[in-house]
Amino acid sequence: MSNGDAWEKYRNFTNARIALGRTGGSLTTSEMLSFRMDHALARDAVWSEVDWESMQSVLTPLNQPMHLLKSQAGNRQQYIQRPDLGRLLHPDSQSSLKEQSITETEVAIVISDGLSAMAIESHVLPFLSALLPLLSSFRLAPLMLVENGRVAIGDPIGELCKCQITVVLVGERPGLSSPDSLGAYLTFDPKTGNTDEKRNCISNIRAEGLSYDYAAQKLAFLISEALRRKISGVNLKDTFDDQLLDSDFAKDVKSNKIRHIQKP
Template sequence: MQNDEWSFLQNYTSARIARGRAGHSLPTNELLKFQADHARARDAVYSELDTDLLKNTLETQLLLETILLESKVQNRQEFLQRPDRGRFLNEDSGSFLKNREAGKSDICFVIADGLSAKAVNTHALPVLEKLIPHLQKLTWKIAPVCLVKQGRVAIGDEIAFLLKAEIVVIFIGERPGLSSPDSMGAYLTFKPQAGLTDESRNCISNIRPEGLNYDFAMQKLLYLLTEMKSRKLSGVNLKDGMEEGQYIED
C-alpha cells in the first residue's frame, strides 16, 4: 500500500480523500469501508418513518397536536420511481384535512420521510425542541404537526394550504451520501399552495451534528421565518442576509 501525502486532510472532512492505493485499486480496508457506507446509504433510503416516536414526543413533550398523513404513493418502490405521486396527498388524507375545521395559523410543520426517514427520525425533534419555544415567545400560532409517509418536498405546500397556515416548514430526509446517510433538509414556503415549484421555497440543507448543527439550524430557521413573515415573501425573492455571528438570544 502506498501512503498519500494528502492524508492529513482526513482530519478535516469525512469525504473520501487520500485513502491510499494498492496498485491501481483501493486498499482492501478502504474498499470494505466503501461497501459498508454504500450499504448504510441504501438502508437509509428504505428506512421507515417512526410515527410512534415522533407523535409521542411532539404531543407529550412539546404539547403539539399531530396528524398522520400519507401521499399518493402505495409502496417504497413506487416512491422511488414516481416522485410526482409523493408530492400530493392521497384521497383519504386530502379529504380528512379538507373536512377538518381549521382556523388560520402562522406556521405549519410537516415531517416527511423523503429519501431518508432515518434523518428525520433522528434530527427533526431536536431542532423543533429548540425552535418551538422561540416561536411561542413571538406568539406565533402553530398548526398541528403533520407526519407524512412516502412524502416529497412539495407535499408540504398542499398540507399547509388546507390547514390555512401562512408559512410551511417541511423537514425531510435528503438523498443519502456515502458519508451522510442521515442528512435532513428543511424547506420553507410563504403562502404555500399545491403546484408551487422550487423557486418559491428556501432550503436549509445538511442538518445533522456533523453538518449544520442543531443550534445553528434553529438560528437559521428562525431568521428566515421572521424575514418571511415581515416581508411577506420566500424563495428566490428572499435572500439569506443572516450575518456570521448573528444569533437570536435564548
C-alpha cells in the same frame, strides 16, 4: 514527509473520500470495505421507512398536537419510482384535514421521511426542541407527519390549513458520508403548483453539519422575514449570518459561552 502522509492529515478535517491509498492499481481492502459500508448505509436510508406511530410517541414531549397523513405513494417502491405521487396528499388525508377545520395559522410544520428515514428518526426531535421555543409568538398549526412525502407535499397541506408558511422537515438524499442529513424547506403562500424557486432551504442539519441550534436560529429568522416581507425563495435573501455577526449571540459564540453552535 511523503505525499501520502501529507494527504493523510487532511482526513481529520473532512469525511470526504480523500487519501484512500492503494495497493497496486486497486484500493486497499480497508478502504473498499469502508466504501461498501457507506454505500449500504445510503441504500438503507433510502429504502427504510419511518414507524410513524412510534414517531408520534417520540414527539409527545413537545406537547404539540399532531396529525398523521399519507401521500398518494402507496408504498416505498412506488414512492421511489413515482416522485409525483409523493407530492400529492392521499384523498383520505385531504378529507381528514378538512374535517379538522384548522383555523388560520401562520406556520405549519410538516415532517416527512423523504429519502432518509434515518434523518427523521435521528434529528427531528432535537431540532424541533431547539426551534419551537423560537416560534412561541407565532400561531402554529398541528405538526403534520406525512408518510412517503416529498418537499412539495407542504403545498396542499398549507392550502388546506390556510397557513401563511409551511416548513417541511425532510430526509435528504443520502451521500456516501451523510446518510442522515435533515433538510428544512420554507415556502410562503403554499399552494399546489408552486415550484422550487419559491422555497428557502436549510440543508445538512446533523451533528457533522449544521447544529440544531444554529439551524433553528436561521430558520426562525427566515420565517420572521418571510412573514414580514410576504415572500420566500429566490426573492428572500438569507442575511441571517450578517445579522449574527453584529449580535450578542455572535459574541457568546466567539467567547465559547455557546460551544455547540456551528457556523458553516
